[in-house]
Amino acid sequence: MSIYGSLWQMRRYGQGETTDIRDFPIEDNNEYYECNLAKKYYTQAYKNAKTAKFKALCLSMMARCEANKLAHKYPDDYNKPKKNYETFLWNKNRYYKDLELNYEYDYDRLAFGCNAFEDYFKARR
Structure with missing residues (x-):
């Protein structure tokens, strides 16, 4: 569970649209x-x-996880207006390439x- 699931309901109550808690301790x-x-x-499933x-499904899910990691790791590169989302992912995310x-x-x-x-x-079977 992560920001993309329901973990915030258990650990980060009070998270709102106006609150940026990226660096919350x-x-x-x-x-x-x-x-x-x-x-x-x-x-492991792959x-x-x-x-x-x-295998293709597992690889796509690994790619989605990696995309989330890249968005967190490189927020300035990810959010630049001239950067295209797909180009950003393609250049950094090896799982989408695979x-x-x-x-x-x-x-x-x-x-x-x-x-x-x-x-x-x-x-799967």
């Missing part, structure tokens, strides 16, 4: 913003996957949406 701040543990588990579709190179057919479905996740998850 809580011991799990990096995990909260960077999804490191989630990426670790998706990596290594043990039995089908190509499930997904596009190794799972070309699945890339668009997994990198730019989440409607196909259930089908890919069901293909």
Whole structure:
């Protein structure tokens, strides 16, 4: 769980749109913003996957975690108006590159949406 899940409800109550708590002194701040543990588990699932579709799903989830980490690690680069979001991700996020190179057919479905996740998850066996 992270900023992208429901962890803030347990640890960061009172978080509002006007409050920037990026540097709030809580011991799990990096995990909260960077999804490191989630990426670790998706990596383990990828290594043990039995089908190509499930491997592609795991790789896309690792890419999403890495995108969150990069947005937290490089907030100034990420938010510059001249920087394109996709270009930023492509240049720094090796998981999206791997997904596009190794799972070309699945890339668009997994990198730019989440409607196909259930089908890919069901293909895990």
